[in-house]
Amino acid sequence: MQPVAGPVTAFKDHFSARADLYARYRPSYPDAMFDDLAGRCARRHRAWDCATGNGQAAVALARYFEHVVATDASARQIAAAIRTQRVEYRVAHAENSGLDAHSVDLVSVGQALHWFDRQKFFREAQRVLAPAGVLAAWCYELCRVDPPCDAIVDELYTGLLDGMWPPERVHIERGYADIAFPGVEIAAPDLAMETDWSVDDMLGYLRTWSACRRFEAVHAEDPVTAIEPALRAAWGGVRRHVRWPLRIRISRL
Numbered sequence: 001m002q003p004v005a006g007p008v009t010a011f012k013d014h015f016s017a018r019a020d021l022y023a024r025y026r027p028s029y030p031d032a033m034f035d036d037l038a039g040r041c042a043r044r045h046r047a048w049d050c051a052t053g054n055g056q057a058a059v060a061l062a063r064y065f066e067h068v069v070a071t072d073a074s075a076r077q078i079a080a081a082i083r084t085q086r087v088e089y090r091v092a093h094a095e096n097s098g099l100d101a102h103s104v105d106l107v108s109v110g111q112a113l114h115w116f117d118r119q120k121f122f123r124e125a126q127r128v129l130a131p132a133g134v135l136a137a138w139c140y141e142l143c144r145v146d147p148p149c150d151a152i153v154d155e156l157y158t159g160l161l162d163g164m165w166p167p168e169r170v171h172i173e174r175g176y177a178d179i180a181f182p183g184v185e186i187a188a189p190d191l192a193m194e195t196d197w198s199v200d201d202m203l204g205y206l207r208t209w210s211a212c213r214r215f216e217a218v219h220a221e222d223p224v225t226a227i228e229p230a231l232r233a234a235w236g237g238v239r240r241h242v243r244w245p246l247r248i249r250i251s252r253l
Contacts, residue, residue, distance in 0.1 A: 025204040027193045027244060028056055029110065033138070036189050038064035040134050040250065041105045048104045048128060050094050050121075051112035055081035061108065062086040069104070071097060095120035099128045109137040113179065114171035122182045126253050135183065135251050139172045140193055140244040145202075148234040152227050156206065160223045164211035175247030188248035197242050199235035203228060 038044060038061070047065040049058040051072055058070035059082050071092040072078050078089045092098050094109070094116045107125045109116075125135050142157060144150055171179060197205075206212065206224050215223040 025201065025208055026054060026056065027140075027143075027195055027205070027242070029060060029138075029193055029246075030191050031060065032189065033191050033246065033248065034060045034064060037061075037106060037108065037134065037136050037250070040186065040252075042132055043105045043130065046104045047106040047108060048097065048099060050097070050107060050109045051115070052081060052089070053077050053110070053112070055084075055087065055089065057108055057110045058082075058087045058089075059084050061106070065106070069097075069099060095124055097124055097128060101127050102130045104128050105130055105133055107133070107135045111139050111172075113137040113176065114139070114168040118179065126182060129253050133253055134186075135181070135253055136188075136248065137176060137181075138188075138246055138248040139176055140246050141172075141175070143205075143242050143244045145235075145240050145242050149202075149231065149240065152231045152234055153202075153206070156223065156227045157211075160226055161209070161211040161215060164214045164218070166210060166214075169211075176249050177247070179249070181249055181251045183251035183253040186250040186252060188250050191246045191248065193244040193246060195242055196239045198239055199232050199237075202235070202242065203231065 034057075044065045046067045046069065047058075047061045049055075049061060049068055049070040052058050052070035053072060054077065055070055058068045061068045062084060066086065068087045069090060070081065070087055071090045071094075072081075073091065073093045075091050078091050081089055090098070094112070107129060113121075122135075129135065143153070145153075203224055207222070212223055215221075
């Protein structure tokens with residue numbers, strides 16, 4: 001491997017402090033998304049899952065590709081990631097992967113493109129992708145359950161946490177529609193992440209939000225505790241269906 005020369009972009013680490021919670025409570029992507037992405041690749045020799053986090057996308061891609069290189073700039077995230085065959089984890093920045101030129105058939109980025117220096121990352125993706133390789137990036141919207149529960153979660157998101165979200169969050173709220181992609185864009189399927197959760201699962205997930213950690217650092221208290229009684233009352237002692245609409249961008253380079 002020949003690392004790319006040049007400075008590395010500063011890494012905005014919003015997730016390492018709670019890598020264990022992140023690995024436990026982040027929702028899973030639908031199999032249909034990976035099936036669609038793999039079907040668009042001329043070869044399935046190697047995929048690069050960039051900013052892999054807990055490795056959930058990398059593990060799913062390993063069902064389709066002979067080899068998956070999963071990178072993250074956070075050593076804590078890599079240490080907590082899911083181990084499985086055909087997935088090789090490395091600590092590396094999105095803009096400087098260390099991968100050989102033209103060595104991967106797919107570059108995937110889940111819920112992380114907004115953190116990157118995108119011009120540098122897109123150049124890196126073009127460098128490592130094989131001819132006609134596929135670049136895919138996706139994000140997911142605020143989860144929805146039912147009107148009473150949604151209103152309480154929205155109170156946390158837009159009320160208590162107002163001013164606590166990093167400015168890059170705006171790209172998520174726009175579904176990445178404001179980001180110009182290189183190559184020829186491909187229409188993406190309309191998909192969502194879905195699961196059945198207890199109220200404790202939901203509370204654990206809310207505590208993985210980067211804005212919650214920032215609130216704690218500023219105010220020395222957990223903001224989720226403020227909405228926890230109301231959410232528990234609205235949720236009840238049952239498992240509820242939770243849905244996150246996905247926004248997927250795909251291009252062929």
